[in-house]
Amino acid sequence: xxxxxxxxxxxxxxxxxxxxxxxxxxxxxxxxxxxxxxxxxxxxxxxxxxxxxxxxxxxxxxxxxxxxxxxxxxxxxxxxxxxxxxxxxxxxxxxxxxxxxxxxxxxxxxxxxxxxxxxxxxxxxxxxxxxxxxxxxxxxxxxxxxxxxxxxxxxxxxxxxxxxxxxxxxxxxxxxxxxxxxxxxxxxxxxxxxxxxxxxxxxxxxxxxxxxxxxx
Numbered sequence: 001x002x003x004x005x006x007x008x009x010x011x012x013x014x015x016x017x018x019x020x021x022x023x024x025x026x027x028x029x030x031x032x033x034x035x036x037x038x039x040x041x042x043x044x045x046x047x048x049x050x051x052x053x054x055x056x057x058x059x060x061x062x063x064x065x066x067x068x069x070x071x072x073x074x075x076x077x078x079x080x081x082x083x084x085x086x087x088x089x090x091x092x093x094x095x096x097x098x099x100x101x102x103x104x105x106x107x108x109x110x111x112x113x114x115x116x117x118x119x120x121x122x123x124x125x126x127x128x129x130x131x132x133x134x135x136x137x138x139x140x141x142x143x144x145x146x147x148x149x150x151x152x153x154x155x156x157x158x159x160x161x162x163x164x165x166x167x168x169x170x171x172x173x174x175x176x177x178x179x180x181x182x183x184x185x186x187x188x189x190x191x192x193x194x195x196x197x198x199x200x201x202x203x204x205x206x207x208x209x210x211x212x213x214x215x216x
Contacts, residue, residue, distance in 0.1 A: 006059040007036045007215060008050060010165045014038075014066050017208035018215070027053050034215045035059075043088070043139055043168035050172045061125045061179045064169040065211050067203050068184035069143065071153070072135070072160035075186050077199045080210040081160070082129050083182035085119045086137035086167035089157065099156055114174030122170045122180035127214055132183065135160035139167035145193035153190070162190055183210060 007030060009015045012022050015036055022028050022038050030036045035057075039049040050062075068081070075081065092101040102108040103118050110118045119136075138159035144150055153162075166182050173180035185207035188198040 002032065003058060003060050004032075005034050005061045005063065005215075006053065007034055007211075008039060008046075008062055008064045008169055009036070009066055010039055010041045010046065011066075012038050013204060014207065017204065018212065025049050027057070030215065039165065042164050043141065046165045046168035047172055050169060051176075054172065054176050054178070059178055061181070062169065062173050063125075063127075063211070063214065064166060064180065064182040065207060066163060066165065066184055067187040067200065067207070068137075068161040068163045068166075069188050069190040070161055070186045071138070071190045073189065075133070075135070075160060077186050077188070078202045078206045079186045080132055080206050081135045081184055081186065082132040083137040083161065083163075083166055083184060084134045085116075085121045086139055086163075086170050086182065087119045087157070087159070088167050089138050089140045089153065089162070099152075101156075114171055120167050120170035120174060122173055122182070123178065125179040125181045127181055129181070129183070129214075132210070137166045137182065137184075138162045140164060144190045147192055150190060150192075161186065183207070185210070 015022055024038050028036045037053050039046040103110050136159045138157050140162050185203035187200045187203035
């Protein structure tokens with residue numbers, strides 16, 4: 001049987017423009033070269049369902065796609081970006097008014113597999129995606145939506161975008177030794193919650209347009 005690649009998203013909405021129907025948590029054939037997995041939202045579901053899929057079948061590569069909030073205001077709404085590294089936000093301990101990561105606490109070394117200098121850097125793929133801006137990702141358990149949370153985030157991280165799954169995909173891919181890519185479309189800026197300014201529909205359209213030629 002021909003070895004396939006795996007497209008991973010957290011919601012059905014993020015892949016429904018490619019083909020349908022897709023089911024949550026189930027690997028679904030997309031074409032002769034690709035399968036699709038919709039993991040559900042968040043890093044816990046992503047780690048579980050992606051690991052389960054990789055234990056059942058071998059894949060050439062993984063592509064994680066989805067929406068993201070832009071921390072970096074130089075990014076444009078609806079823009080598609082290439083996340084070249086990612087990290088788990090606030091994985092550690094509060095120290096009164098300060099924060100110490102698991103690396104600061106010596107609970108994990110900075111270059112211990114699957115990390116590189118505290119970050120999750122994926123094994124390179126063979127995709128030609130030079131047209132998409134390279135950005136640094138941050139994966140959060142709770143989407144940032146207040147001024148206080150944004151101040152804290154900017155104090156400890158220099159990421160360009162935030163999502164709820166990116167680092168989880170890179171973590172699992174690195175553990176299994178599989179090349180991975182993460183493409184995200186900017187649906188909103190990271191700021192006090194303001195749904196009126198979001199561009200979800202437009203970002204989804206741009207994302208699908210970017211992904212479609214890569215999965216032929």
